[in-house]
Amino acid sequence: MVTDTAVPRPRSSLPGPQGLPLLGAKMHLLQLYLHPFVRLRELYTTYGDIVVLTRNNPMLVFAFGPQHNFSLLSNPDLFYASSEKSFEKVPRGTAFTHILRNNLQHLDGEPHQRQRHLMMPAFHERQIVNYHRDIVEQTQSLLDSWGIGRELDLAREMQRLTQNVVDKTLFGLADDEKVARLRAQIHKLTKVMALGAGLPIDFPGLPYRQALQLAQKFATEMRELIEQKRGQAEATDMLTVLSQSHDEVGEKLTDDQVIGQVFAFYTTAYQTIANALTWTNFLLMQHPHILANLLAELDEKLHGAPPTSAQLSQLPLLEGVIKEGLRLFPPAIIGKRIAMSTCELGGYELAAGTTIVYSEFLTHRLPELYTEPNRFRPERWLTLEPSPYEYLPFSAGQHRCIAAPFAMQELKIVLAIMLQRYRLALRPNLKLSVDFTMRAKPGMPVRIFAQDRQFKRTPVRGPILDMLEGI
Ligand code: HEM
Incomplete structure (x- = not known):
C-alpha cells in the first residue's frame, strides 16, 4: 500500500x-x-x-x-x-506540440479527465456497434486475398488488417487516396517525433524541423476534415463522434485536441490488436484440441457466418481464448x-x-x-x-485503455471469421521469439488451407519454448 x-x-x-x-x-x-x-x-x-x-x-x-x-x-x-x-524543452504553440500533448497518455489530472470524458462517446457500447460492419468487411476482404496453399506472414497480414480497420472506423472515408495520404503523414511523423521532441532545434535537415513541417501538413488536412465531419449528422465514424462530442455544459474538444487524439489512436490502435491476433492464432495452432472445441462452438452458434453484435457475448470459449491470449502475451x-x-x-x-x-x-x-x-x-x-x-492487459484505473471494448469486439469478429474459413499451419521447426514490443520474430510464417479440421501441432524451436508449457 x-x-x-x-x-x-x-x-x-x-x-x-x-x-x-x-x-x-x-x-x-x-x-x-x-x-x-x-x-x-x-x-x-x-x-x-x-x-x-x-x-x-x-x-x-x-x-x-x-x-x-x-x-x-x-x-x-x-x-x-x-x-x-x-x-518541457519543446516550444509551445506549434502543430507539433499540440499533437504531442493532446494524447490521453500524456495528460494527467483535470485536463486528462476532461478530454477523456469528451472522447468516451466514441467507445461507448452503443457506438462500437457501428464499427461492426467495417470490421467484418475489412476482414472478409483481407481473407479473400489469401490463396489456398500459399505461405504468408500472419503477423504482417494481421497488421494490414488492423490498419485497414483503423482507417475505416476512424476516418469513415470513401476517398482511399485521402486515407492513404493521412496514413503516410502519420507514419512519417511517428518516425521523427521522438527525435524531434528530444532535440527541438529548428534547423534544416534536423528531425525537429521535419516534425514541425509534417505536423503542420497533417493538422491542415485534418482541420478541413473535422469541419466536414461537424456538419455530417448521420456519420458514425470515430472522427465524427469526436468532432461533435460535447459535455453537459456544451464544452467540446478543440480541433487541436481532436487532431492530437486521432494521431494517438492511430499510432497505438493497430499494432496492439495485430499482436494479439498473431499470438492467439499461434496458441490455437499449438493446441489442436482447444481449436477443435472452439470451432465446434463457432459452428453451433454461427453456422459459418460472421458473428452479429448480439452473438459476440454468446461465445464463451472464444472469449476465454482471447482473454487467455492477452494474459500470456499482453501487447503491453x-x-x-x-x-x-x-x-x-x-x-x-x-x-x-x-x-x-x-x-x-x-x-x-x-x-x-x-x-x-x-x-x-x-x-x-x-x-x-x-x-x-x-x-x-488493458491496464487499470483512470488511464485504462479507452478502447478495450472496441479491441475485444475486433478480436472476436476477426478470429470467428478467420477460423471458420481457413486452417493455418505454422512453418515446421520455426525458431521463434518475441521482442519487447510483443512482435513475433522472425514473423509468423503460416500456410493457408481451407478449414478442413485436420488440426495438428507443428513443433517450434527457440526462446518461445521458455515462455510456454505444454507446446
Ligand atoms: C488489444 C488491443 C489493445 C491493448 C492490449 C491496449 C492496451 C492499452 C494499455 C495497457 C493502456 C494503458 C496505458 C497506461 O495505463 O498507461 C492503453 C491506453 C490507451 N489505449 Fe489501448 N490497447 C489496445 C487497443 C487500443 C485501440 C484499438 C485504441 C484506439 C482505437 C487504443 C487507444 C488507447 C488510448 C487512447 C489509451 C490512453 C487512455 C488514457 O490514458 O486515458 N487502444 N491501451
Missing part, C-alpha cells in the same frame, strides 16, 4: 542489481530491452516485488504484483502517467507511472520524480494468481474472475 503506519525504509536500502563500473545501470537496461521476459522474471525472483534498477536521479524502480499495481494505478493524483519534463508488457511527490511504496520511501514500472506480463504469470501460469488454458475463464489489478 502507499501509506503504512510503519516508518518507511530509506530508498538507499532498496534491493536491486549494482550498477557496473563505467556503464552504471545502462547494461541492466540493455539486458531488459534485449531479453525482457527472462530479465523481468530474474529481477522478481532475485530481488523481490520492489527492485531498483537506476539509483541516480531520477530513480527507476520496478514494482511487481497486484498490490503494487493497485497502489500505482488507483492513485492518479500521486502517480502520473506522464511527466511535464518529457516535453510493462507500463510506467511517475511519483509526483515523496511517497511510500512497499515499505520504501520514494522521492518525487521516481519512475515506477509495473508489469502486466509478470502479473499474469504469477502462480498464486493463475494455476499453471505458463499454460494456455482458455477454459479457466469460464470460472475465473480476477481483480482489475490481477488481470490487466
Whole structure:
C-alpha cells in the first residue's frame, strides 16, 4: 500500500542489481530491452516485488504484483502517467506540440479527465456497434486475398488488417487516396517525433524541423476534415463522434485536441490488436484440441457466418481464448507511472520524480494468481474472475485503455471469421521469439488451407519454448 503506519525504509536500502563500473545501470537496461521476459522474471525472483534498477536521479524502480499495481494505478493524483519534463524543452504553440500533448497518455489530472470524458462517446457500447460492419468487411476482404496453399506472414497480414480497420472506423472515408495520404503523414511523423521532441532545434535537415513541417501538413488536412465531419449528422465514424462530442455544459474538444487524439489512436490502435491476433492464432495452432472445441462452438452458434453484435457475448470459449491470449502475451508488457511527490511504496520511501514500472506480463504469470501460469488454458475463464489489478492487459484505473471494448469486439469478429474459413499451419521447426514490443520474430510464417479440421501441432524451436508449457 502507499501509506503504512510503519516508518518507511530509506530508498538507499532498496534491493536491486549494482550498477557496473563505467556503464552504471545502462547494461541492466540493455539486458531488459534485449531479453525482457527472462530479465523481468530474474529481477522478481532475485530481488523481490520492489527492485531498483537506476539509483541516480531520477530513480527507476520496478514494482511487481497486484498490490503494487493497485497502489500505482488507483492513485492518479500521486502517480502520473506522464511527466511535464518529457516535453518541457519543446516550444509551445506549434502543430507539433499540440499533437504531442493532446494524447490521453500524456495528460494527467483535470485536463486528462476532461478530454477523456469528451472522447468516451466514441467507445461507448452503443457506438462500437457501428464499427461492426467495417470490421467484418475489412476482414472478409483481407481473407479473400489469401490463396489456398500459399505461405504468408500472419503477423504482417494481421497488421494490414488492423490498419485497414483503423482507417475505416476512424476516418469513415470513401476517398482511399485521402486515407492513404493521412496514413503516410502519420507514419512519417511517428518516425521523427521522438527525435524531434528530444532535440527541438529548428534547423534544416534536423528531425525537429521535419516534425514541425509534417505536423503542420497533417493538422491542415485534418482541420478541413473535422469541419466536414461537424456538419455530417448521420456519420458514425470515430472522427465524427469526436468532432461533435460535447459535455453537459456544451464544452467540446478543440480541433487541436481532436487532431492530437486521432494521431494517438492511430499510432497505438493497430499494432496492439495485430499482436494479439498473431499470438492467439499461434496458441490455437499449438493446441489442436482447444481449436477443435472452439470451432465446434463457432459452428453451433454461427453456422459459418460472421458473428452479429448480439452473438459476440454468446461465445464463451472464444472469449476465454482471447482473454487467455492477452494474459500470456499482453501487447503491453510493462507500463510506467511517475511519483509526483515523496511517497511510500512497499515499505520504501520514494522521492518525487521516481519512475515506477509495473508489469502486466509478470502479473499474469504469477502462480498464486493463475494455476499453471505458463499454460494456455482458455477454459479457466469460464470460472475465473480476477481483480482489475490481477488481470490487466488493458491496464487499470483512470488511464485504462479507452478502447478495450472496441479491441475485444475486433478480436472476436476477426478470429470467428478467420477460423471458420481457413486452417493455418505454422512453418515446421520455426525458431521463434518475441521482442519487447510483443512482435513475433522472425514473423509468423503460416500456410493457408481451407478449414478442413485436420488440426495438428507443428513443433517450434527457440526462446518461445521458455515462455510456454505444454507446446
Ligand atoms: C488489444 C488491443 C489493445 C491493448 C492490449 C491496449 C492496451 C492499452 C494499455 C495497457 C493502456 C494503458 C496505458 C497506461 O495505463 O498507461 C492503453 C491506453 C490507451 N489505449 Fe489501448 N490497447 C489496445 C487497443 C487500443 C485501440 C484499438 C485504441 C484506439 C482505437 C487504443 C487507444 C488507447 C488510448 C487512447 C489509451 C490512453 C487512455 C488514457 O490514458 O486515458 N487502444 N491501451
